[in-house]
Amino acid sequence: MSDIRARNNVRESGRRDGQPIVFAHGYGCDQQMWRHVTPVFDPDYRVIVYDQTGFGGSDPAAWDPEQYGTLAAYADDLLALVHELDLRDVIFVGHSVAAMIGVLAAAAEPERFAHLVLVGPSARYLDDTATGYVGGFSEADISELLVALDSNHLGWSAAMAPVIMGNADRPELAAELTASFCRTDPRVASVFARATFLSDNRADLTRVPVPCLVLQCADDAIAPESAGRYVHDHLPVSQFVALRATGHCPNLSAPDETASVIADYLRSDVHADG
């Protein structure tokens, strides 16, 4: 594939010589989900954000419905990014489904990764009655979600159009950002939703020989605490931190708390190693 920087809209900030920290967005939006968090890491790290293929500013031509029908394709993209930028000792921060994308990538090439930070992870969204696993969604729920996503296609562009209007409260926001944020091609959204909500990565957790941090929000309707606990319990090396933040997107609703928990974890690791 062509230059991954252009293909996945890779943006860098922070220290060129710093340890690389890669932030990956989950289902729904794009790298802007991390905009309140990354500034905290700029002074000490080489900060890298990117858009998953099909989302945000990624090259629409690179997306293929068959290829991107499983999470493995997104993990391959992450590894391609790591290779092309020649990153080593990578700290990977993945939100929502990107947590599992990081798990798959680290299981495949653990030597490249120093830490995984999993924000609101779930190894399986569907409940599994056979094993008593609680993912938070019944099969009917997921079916309904997929239909709901499809049904929103029609209204989506029209419904979101007024959002483009200027925002007097937040003049610092570029119009470009406002115009593109969370605007996903409905076909891409539908395929990614299936890849996300029908995935089962429970068996992959034990294959990650990299220290992990699991961040769990309160009242997360997408990745309930049972799901976060499961991830923590099955990763060979992990810490579990319950955030005060509610909902599924602490990177937006509580960026300060999110950033400081991650920074503290990374600092404590340095001390532990030293």
Place this chain on the structure above:
Amino acid sequence: MCTPTGEPPAGLDPEWDAAPCALLRLDASGRVVAANAHFLAQTGHLPHDVHGRLLWSDLLSPGSRVIYQTQLAPVLELDGQLREVLIELRTSGGERLPVLLNATSVRDSDGKVARTNVALMSIPDRRAYENELRQARDEAERARAADLHARHRLELLTQASTALASSTDVNIALARLATVLASGFADWSIVYAPAAEDTDAVSWSAAHIDSRQQLQVERLAALLPGHARTVSALRRALDHGEPTLIADVSEQHLLASTGSPEVLASYAALGVGSAVVVPIMARGLDVAAIIAVRSPARVRFDSDDLADLQDLASRAGIVIDNLRRQAREHSNSVALQQALLTTAPEAPGLQIATRYLPATNGNEVGGDWYDTFLQLDGAPVFVIGDVVGHDIHAAAGMGQLRGVLRTVGYLESGTPAQILTRADAAARGLSVAVLATALVARIETGPDGTATLCWSNAGHPPPVLITQHGARLLDAAPDRPLGLMRSLDRPRHDHRVAIAPGDTLLLYTDGLVERTDEELDAGLARLIDRLAGATDADLDEFCELVLKEHSPALGIRDDVALLAVRVDAR
């Protein structure tokens, strides 16, 4: 705060409950701090069921929960507002209630969201309308997909039919068929031709969509007949006329079909994902087969594809049958015709040259002829004619008519017009039912030794006379064609022109000048131009010059017959 009586919390407008839509106020974390009466009435929730609840996790349907958290909440946080978003509320009875959501966030002095006001409008009608639109769209997409599929099939059949129909040779037809099949429908294809009638050799054509694999597929095509086991799809097609569809070709399929390591290696190199093999049934017992294969990366063949290929195979069978019959008939016609085109007799003082070019495109074999004989009194007679029709019947009719003209011309010693008139009568009396154009010419020598050309024209293109002064058409008005029964009472006419030593007379059939893209007159004009000044060439060279524009390689549409007569120079 929302109270059980539904009274507005402090600071809210008293008209709160009277608003014509459902209203919610959320705190910074998204918990409901107030719901108006409209909301409670629509959802059936009691105030204490709502108070303190999170909008996204407790009041929305599961699908909307995910959409709200992953897509709407981020926009609301960024932009402070949402407009006309379609979501589903969960009612107290667990029902889904589709609503349009508008929301505006209010920020505190730090720029953080302090609270969010939400308006929800129930939209059962719009929902039904959108469902209809969505169904219509899905329908249209399905129709388009079906249409696309149908068009692809039609395209394949059209291309293949064109390839078959435009071929004059069985092997060319099959090679074209293989190429058409291997340019999309399949990745590679082999077409086995029926063994030729006089040999057991199987001929084949093979094609691959990737030209770099052409040799590989040809190698396989050559190997396969000798190494296919009786259970193989190819043998089943060739031996029993059975079609086979193998949607997913497995290693077991391949191993069962052949014991040849070379064939297996060839399969591995070419890639076999999915295959269709169908027999081509031509008339009689001989059978051929079409193999079409897609690589493992491609969509599998299905029963529609099998049906398409069977359709093609039956067309190919008909075409092969016709081509063979035509080839047989063509060679028969040509043989018959050549047998009738006799060598010109010796005529004192004259050189005579003849040419006959059969049409090259298969079925166009016809009734052109030329003839020369000496009458009883020694006068040389030249005949050129063209029987209407282009088949073996035309050739046979030509034979009869030629015989009639010869006989009456020889025995009766009349002028050309008399010969034609008697031939008309004889043809009618003997039921020789053919229609033909013809030109009969005789060279008459006067007592003083001067020569005169006498001719009569039965609807034939005018002869050309080439003299020292140039070439000219002898274009006296022609009489009716031979065999036209309606106007037998109309007289035929003789025409005369003096000829000198060195002059050349050219008789020809219309195949010489009539081309697909031009009129007869233009062709004649060009011929005259070409022949002016050709008196110096010897007669064979002269004939080559006449036929200059006729090369079998370029294709000859219609037969061409020529008869050239030159008066010896003194």
